[in-house]
Amino acid sequence: MKFTDNIRQLIVRHHLLHDGERVLVALSGGADSVALLLVLRDLGYPLEAAHCHFHLRDEEANRDASFVEQLCKRLDVPLHRVDFDTKAVAKVQKVSLEMAARDLRYTWFRKLLRERNIRFVAVAHHQEDNTETFFLNLLRGAGLQGLTGMSVRTTDVIRPLLGVTRQEIEIYLKEKGEAFVVDSTNADTYYRRNKLRQEILPLLRQMNPSLDRTLAETMQRMAEADNIVGEQFEKFRKESVREETFGISVEVDTLLNSSAPQTYLFLLMKEYGFSSSHISDIFPKLQGESGIFFTSTTGWATLHQGRLILSPIIEEVPPTPLGESNTTLSAGRTLLIEKCEKVEISRVPEVATLDADKIQGELFVRSLQPGDRFHPYGMKGSKLVSDYLTNCHRSRIHKRAALIVCDAAGPLWLVGERIDCRAAISETTTRCLKLSLHL
Numbered sequence: 291m292k293f294t295d296n297i298r299q300l301i302v303r304h305h306l307l308h309d310g311e312r313v314l315v316a317l318s319g320g321a322d323s324v325a326l327l328l329v330l331r332d333l334g335y336p337l338e339a340a341h342c343h344f345h346l347r348d349e350e351a352n353r354d355a356s357f358v359e360q361l362c363k364r365l366d367v368p369l370h371r372v373d374f375d376t377k378a379v380a381k382v383q384k385v386s387l388e389m390a391a392r393d394l395r396y397t398w399f400r401k402l403l404r405e406r407n408i409r410f411v412a413v414a415h416h417q418e419d420n421t422e423t424f425f426l427n428l429l430r431g432a433g434l435q436g437l438t439g440m441s442v443r444t445t446d447v448i449r450p451l452l453g454v455t456r457q458e459i460e461i462y463l464k465e466k467g468e469a470f471v472v473d474s475t476n477a478d479t480y481y482r483r484n485k486l487r488q489e490i491l492p493l494l495r496q497m498n499p500s501l502d503r504t505l506a507e508t509m510q511r512m513a514e515a516d517n518i519v520g521e522q523f524e525k526f527r528k529e530s531v532r533e534e535t536f537g538i539s540v541e542v543d544t545l546l547n548s549s550a551p552q553t554y555l556f557l558l559m560k561e562y563g564f565s566s567s568h569i570s571d572i573f574p575k576l577q578g579e580s581g582i583f584f585t586s587t588t589g590w591a592t593l594h595q596g597r598l599i600l601s602p603i604i605e606e607v608p609p610t611p612l613g614e615s616n617t618t619l620s621a622g623r624t625l626l627i628e629k630c631e632k633v634e635i636s637r638v639p640e641v642a643t644l645d646a647d648k649i650q651g652e653l654f655v656r657s658l659q660p661g662d663r664f665h666p667y668g669m670k671g672s673k674l675v676s677d678y679l680t681n682c683h684r685s686r687i688h689k690r691a692a693l694i695v696c697d698a699a700g701p702l703w704l705v706g707e708r709i710d711c712r713a714a715i716s717e718t719t720t721r722c723l724k725l726s727l728h729l
Contacts, residue, residue, distance in 0.1 A: 293454065293462040297329050300453045304442045307410070312336040313448075314402055314411040316395070317362070317369075319354040319471040322414035324361070325459045326451055328466060330412060331365065338368045340402055340411065344376040344391050347475065354471050372398050388481075396447075403446055415440055416451045416459060417502045422486055424505055429482075431566040433556050434516050439509040455502065522549065523557050531558070535729065536621055536691055537590075537601030542576050545598065555598075562589025562600050583686050594685035604691045612653040612695070612725075621691060623729055625655055625705070630722035635715045640728075642695070642703040644713040646721035651698030653725075655705070658692050664701040664710045675704060682707070695725060 301307055313330055317323045317339040331337055341358045343351055355371065362369040380390035399411040420439040427436035442452050451459065463470060475481070495501045530544045540558065545551050555576075556569045563586035564572070572584055572591070576598065584591040591600050605620040617625045629646075636643040662675040679689050693705040703709045706727050715722060 293458055294329055294332050296454055296458075297450050298333055300442065301333070301450055306443055306448045306450060307335060310334065310336065312338065312406075312408050314399065314406065314408045315339045315367075316399065316411055316413045317341050317358050318414075318473075319357045319361070320414075320473060321459055321463055321470040322416055322419075322451065322456070324468060324470045325462055326412055326414040327361075327365070327367065328468060329462070330450065331367070338370065338402075338406060338408070340370045340399060341372075342391075342395050342398065343371065343373045344394070345373065346376055346387065346391070347473070350474060354473075357469075357471050370402055400446060410443075410446055410448045412448050412450055414451055415449045417453065417455050417506060418487075418491075420452060420509065421491065421502045421505050422483055424509060425486055425491070426483060431570070433553060433566055434512060434519060436566075437509065438513040438516050439506075453506075519550065519553060523554055526554055527558075532597075534599060534601070536604060536687060537562070537599065539594075539597045539599040541597050542593070543596065546576065558598075559586075559589070559591065559600060562591065562602060563587050564589060564591065581686055590687050590690070592686045594687075595683065599685050599687055601687050601691075604687075606657045607655060607693060609654045609656045609696075612655055616728075617655065619655065619693065623693070623727060625693075625695075626726045626728065627653065628724050628726075630724050633715060633719050633722040636724070639706050639708070640726065642705075642709045642725045643715055644702060644709065644723045644725070645715055645719045646723040647719070648713040649697050649702070649723065653695060653697055653702070655693055655695045658689070658694055662694060662701060664694075664704060665712065666704075666708045667711045667714045668708075675701070678704070678707075 307313065313335050315323070315327045315330065315337055317327055318341065327337065327339060339358070339362050341355060343355050345351065359369060359371075361367075374391070374394045376387055376391050376394065379394060380387050383390060383393075385393075403409070403411060424437060424439050430436070440449060440452060442449050475484075491501070498504060526548055530548075531538050531540050538558070545554060548554055552569065552573055555573060556564075556566060559569060559572070564584070565586070568584065568586060575582055576593070578593055580594050582593045585603070589600060589602055590604075591598060593599075602621075607619050610617060610619070612625060612627045614627065617627075619625065630643060634643060658675055660676075663672045664675060664678075665672045666678060675692070675694065676689065679692065684692075692707075694701050695703040695705060697713075699712070701710050702713050703725060
């Protein structure tokens, strides 16, 4: 059968599976996933199936689950099923139902892969799905990588149907005499993908009946171009990007004088949750004054002394008691408290040595608060902590991440910077306490 041969050739050409390798199939019950299950079975691969019930379509979803159970029972394919409260997850995470369902689905698939010792989950995206993804990414303003479409293979996901059309899938099912279920929400043009599928792409296919094949070839060429850009970017990153305490930084002038400044900026910032729309806003401001601050859902960016600094968002630390063991804090930091074997003054900023007899009450650590003041050891008078950090030329990210150790009377150590003179080691010190910061 031509359909089966096409899938076999794609699997061989892209080295997707070893002969006889067990595969987990994402099985919704729709035509695409049913065809995927059947064709992989025809090709002799041992299969297990995974079905998600998202509790979004009431009785229709129950019908799908029942259909999948009966199909797997008839074909003697082990079935794994999970139920998700998708609406509740979407509300808590403040994301769309579609995004919540996608994250839940793939997180569960990966859990199954580990438990069942299977390398790949096979999903049923086909050629038209790839066309839709191309245009959706184009409408969102994706970079070059976003216009390469879906990959036949990623780390743990394979798409064996990516080279065939929906029409070929339906013909295959008809020849096999196999039924499938239809998701009624696929016709709802409220959803952007469905509007594209139902209204826009049919018009484009009238203009170019070979649209899907043409776009598939275009996406392949873009993927090759993206590989070239990726190689150049990695060279730029190795030569120009510097590791920082909480992230990375790059000299703005070096970035702007590179061969593809806006593309490199996007590739750097997307790792910290910044989108192409963020980049359009940030790029013209790169030569602005120090202190300009940008934020995404997961990352921070700031300009500081001619450099762009990027970091993940660092969670605020509430007042946290320092016990006798390690205290784990945000951004992978740990504070260790211990008694000194001998009285001595620390010479490194990551370690503070304090006069134990001058500490009032219990020690705790927290993030900085507006108005925090301390008397830096070796300096005259007290200072606002924020002013001290500014005078030390610390970036806004460093300031937001800064921690301070206090006792009942106030600050004792601006962590990683300087102690307060109130508990400094002196000639009369007999008991010493050492605090160590580990990153």
